[in-house]
Amino acid sequence: MFIEDHMTRQPETIRGGTLLPEARRLLNECHFRHLPVVDEQGGLLGMVTDRDLRSAYPSSVLSEEERRSVFGRVEKTSVDEVMSTELSWLTPSSTLDDALLIFDREKLGALPVVDNDQVVGIFSIRDLISAYKGLFGVGEKGSALLFIRDDGREDLLRTIISILEEQKIPFTRLMRISKPQQKARIVLRINTFKLAKVHHLLADAGIEVVHA
Amino acid sequence: MTSVNDVTIIYDPCYLDHDTGGDDHPEQGARLETILAYLSSCEDLAFCYKPPRPALREEILAAHDESWLNRFEEAVLSGRTFIDHSDNQIGYESYQVAQVAAGAGLVGVDCLESGEETTVFCMGRPPGHHAERNMPFGFCFFNNCVIAARYWATRYGRKRVAIFDFDAHHGNGIQSAFEEEPDTIYISIHEHPSFSYPGTGYHDEVGLGSGRGTILNLTLPPGGGDREMEALLTEQAEPFLVKHQADALVISAGFDGHVNDDMSGLHYTTDLYRTIGSTVRRWGHDYCDGRLLSILEGGYELSVLGESVAAYLIGLSGRSRP
Numbered sequence: 001m002f003i004e005d006h007m008t009r010q011p012e013t014i015r016g017g018t019l020l021p022e023a024r025r026l027l028n029e030c031h032f033r034h035l036p037v038v039d040e041q042g043g044l045l046g047m048v049t050d051r052d053l054r055s056a057y058p059s060s061v062l063s064e065e066e067r068r069s070v071f072g073r074v075e076k077t078s079v080d081e082v083m084s085t086e087l088s089w090l091t092p093s094s095t096l097d098d099a100l101l102i103f104d105r106e107k108l109g110a111l112p113v114v115d116n117d118q119v120v121g122i123f124s125i126r127d128l129i130s131a132y133k134g135l136f137g138v139g140e141k142g143s144a145l146l147f148i149r150d151d152g153r154e155d156l157l158r159t160i161i162s163i164l165e166e167q168k169i170p171f172t173r174l175m176r177i178s179k180p181q182q183k184a185r186i187v188l189r190i191n192t193f194k195l196a197k198v199h200h201l202l203a204d205a206g207i208e209v210v211h212a
Numbered sequence: 213m214t215s216v217n218d219v220t221i222i223y224d225p226c227y228l229d230h231d232t233g234g235d236d237h238p239e240q241g242a243r244l245e246t247i248l249a250y251l252s253s254c255e256d257l258a259f260c261y262k263p264p265r266p267a268l269r270e271e272i273l274a275a276h277d278e279s280w281l282n283r284f285e286e287a288v289l290s291g292r293t294f295i296d297h298s299d300n301q302i303g304y305e306s307y308q309v310a311q312v313a314a315g316a317g318l319v320g321v322d323c324l325e326s327g328e329e330t331t332v333f334c335m336g337r338p339p340g341h342h343a344e345r346n347m348p349f350g351f352c353f354f355n356n357c358v359i360a361a362r363y364w365a366t367r368y369g370r371k372r373v374a375i376f377d378f379d380a381h382h383g384n385g386i387q388s389a390f391e392e393e394p395d396t397i398y399i400s401i402h403e404h405p406s407f408s409y410p411g412t413g414y415h416d417e418v419g420l421g422s423g424r425g426t427i428l429n430l431t432l433p434p435g436g437g438d439r440e441m442e443a444l445l446t447e448q449a450e451p452f453l454v455k456h457q458a459d460a461l462v463i464s465a466g467f468d469g470h471v472n473d474d475m476s477g478l479h480y481t482t483d484l485y486r487t488i489g490s491t492v493r494r495w496g497h498d499y500c501d502g503r504l505l506s507i508l509e510g511g512y513e514l515s516v517l518g519e520s521v522a523a524y525l526i527g528l529s530g531r532s533r534p
Contacts, residue, residue: 141384142297142349143411168298193299193342193350193381193409194238196474196512211407211434211477 003099004092006131007113007121013038016045016080023079024053034110034122037083042118046083049109056082089114090123096131099123136189137172143191146198149208150176150184156207160188163201169194185210219529220260220329222316223248227337230310231303232351233293238475238512239301239351244337250518257522257531262323264316264336267359272314274362275355275389280346284310284353300348310338310353317360317462320505325368331493331528332505333465334360335521339509341383341464342410349385350410356507357464358389361396364460370503371395374458376449376495377402378441378488379466379509380476382413382429386464392423397456399449401441403469403476404431428452434477438484441469445491453499460503461496467511467520475512485520489527 013036014023027035027050037046056077058070088102089112102111103125113121137143150156157176164171173189190198199209228241235242251259272281287295288307294300313336320332340356342349361373374397375390377383382402390396405413419427430444453461467485469478496504506528511517 137411139411141344141410141412142299144409145406191297193475195409195476196238197236199474 001095001097001135002092003090003094003096003113003121003123006096006127007090007092007123008127009121011036011112011119011122013042013119014048014079015039016078016083018079020053020056020074020077020079020082023048024050024057027053034124036112036119036122037079038119044087044089044112044114044117044119046080046085047087047110047112048079048083052082052084087112091115092120096128096135099128103128135172137191138189140172140191142193143172143189144195145173146188146190146195147210148186148188148202149210150178150186151208152184156186159205159207160186160202163198163205164190167197167201169198219525220262220320220323220332221251221525222262222264222320222332222334223336224264224312224316226305226309226312227335229303229305229308230313230338231305232301233303237301239338239510241337242514243511243517244335246514246518247335247521250522251525254522257526259525260329262319262329264312264319264334266308266311267314267318267354271318271363272311272354272359274366275345275358276343277346284348295348295353297348299350300353301351302353306338306353312336313338313340314354314356314359317356317505317507318363320507321360321364321368324503324505330502331496333525333528334505334507336508339466340507341377341379341386341466341509342381343385344388345385350381351510352385355385355389357383357386357462360505360507361460361462364462364503364505365395370459372397372457372459373462374399374453374456374460374500375462375464376400376453376492377464377466377509378469379464380469380473380478381409381466381510383464383509384410384412387412387417387427387429390423391417391419391427392421394422394426396423397426397428397453397458399428399430399452400464401430401432401444401449403436403478404433407434408476426456432478435479436477437471437479438481438487441478441480441484442487445488450491450495453495458500461492461500461505463492463504463506464509465506465524466509467517467524468513470511470513470516470520472516473511473513475510482516482519482523485524486527489524490530491527493528493530 110124316334323329343352377400
């Protein structure tokens with residue numbers, strides 16, 4: 001659940017004085033889209049993305065003369081002139097939920113991870129998807145989703161958990177959905193082929209499995 | 213109408229010796245006893261029974277790693293009651309029985325290739341289509357269909373083997389075995405993986421690398437029944453099979469999509485299995501020169517399993533309904 005378990009450690013970084021052609025080469029060669037820009041001590045100064053570089057390079061609709069002129073300026077431009085300095089970042093002890101909130105709010109593709117004023121990692125939206133996929137058991141062979149009608153009784157979750165634990169049935173998700181305009185459901189991802197047995201045990205406890 | 217003996221059932225009483233711990237487990241010997249009892253009560257259905265043989269170690273290794281065979285054998289000999297997950301119950305005889313279940317398909321292939329028989333149903337257990345190269349899954353230990361397909365290719369040169377799987381659950385083990393190969397084909401119709409074990413078999417799983425395009429996963433939502441299944445059979449599965457020009461067809465035959473079988477949310481009727489039987493019979497004749505082998509997978513509701521298998525075999529035999 002913590003960023004340190006899912007981030008890319010010791011990421012490629014770049015210094016602020018690096019010229020844009022070198023930054024572009026690095027992004028292309030390493031297939032990155034985001035580079036933390038750091039100072040001599042490895043402290044975070046900014047972030048530069050492939051989008052920042054594309055914006056700096058001349059448009060293909062310009063005339064040849066105009067393109068040459070812009071290229072000339074780009075070749076002398078350093079990263080710190082185009083990088084983003086209004087930064088959001090994570091720490092190794094941030095949670096996946098923290099990252100989700102920042103990605104959702106800031107519309108970013110990756111976040112630097114900073115510890116003791118040093119860039120120690122990078123965490124992307126792809127990393128977030130992969131982490132939640134693993135935590136929720138999505139795509140994991142040997143599991144299936146069950147939807148349970150939430151009748152509002154207080155001991156419902158406790159009863160479900162007791163049944164699963166008594167039967168030694170592993171589960172990777174137990175989620176109570178109680179949002180307005182959504183059906184009151186409990187979503188359960190269990191790891192067993194013996195779904196019918198689970199259905200029977202739940203039914204015996206007065207719990208209804210539904211299909212949607 | 214063909215002769216009734218055109219359906220040969222490969223069966224051995226040793227299949228009952230695979231002990232899964234009693235009535236609490238859905239995959240139990242009573243499944244086969246129920247089918248046998250039902251078939252014997254159908255007076256106008258007379259099937260020819262043939263014994264299987266144990267698959268040789270090298271024949272099983274065509275689908276599994278040696279490390280898994282060793283682990284499986286050690287587990288049963290040491291008296292363990294399950295492997296990896298409590299779903300996969302084992303007894304002292306389970307390894308040997310699984311060898312015989314895997315060998316049934318090989319006997320079936322020999323019968324078909326020799327012309328001795330024309331339609332073969334392997335009625336064994338444990339089932340196989342969830343078994344992965346290195347591990348058991350969902351009551352399955354050796355992947356009987358894949359082992360038969362490999363044997364067909366190596367022994368008789370039928371390189372383009374197609375497996376059609378109508379069990380309610382996706383055959384993850386078959387897909388894993390085939391998904392990077394350009395010559396083998398896997399078609400599965402199953403309950404949508406979001407709601408069903410083993411959580412694989414999404415429509416966009418189509419094969420990898422040189423095997424891209426050789427896998428067809430067709431899913432039905434919970435409650436899906438005969439009409440939807442028949443539409444997938446004729447409108448999607450058959451064109452896919454025709455396009456890939458298979459040399460031989462293996463049917464992974466599971467009966468747990470029956471409306472009364474609570475191992476899935478599908479709502480098939482008994483009669484659908486007759487339709488499936490007659491459909492795959494036609495596929496075998498029209499597209500694979502009669503090389504058609506069926507292997508039992510799931511089906512756990514004892515009150516309807518016998519009639520479901522009988523319906524399938526009636527369709528498979530080409531006989532009209534009695």
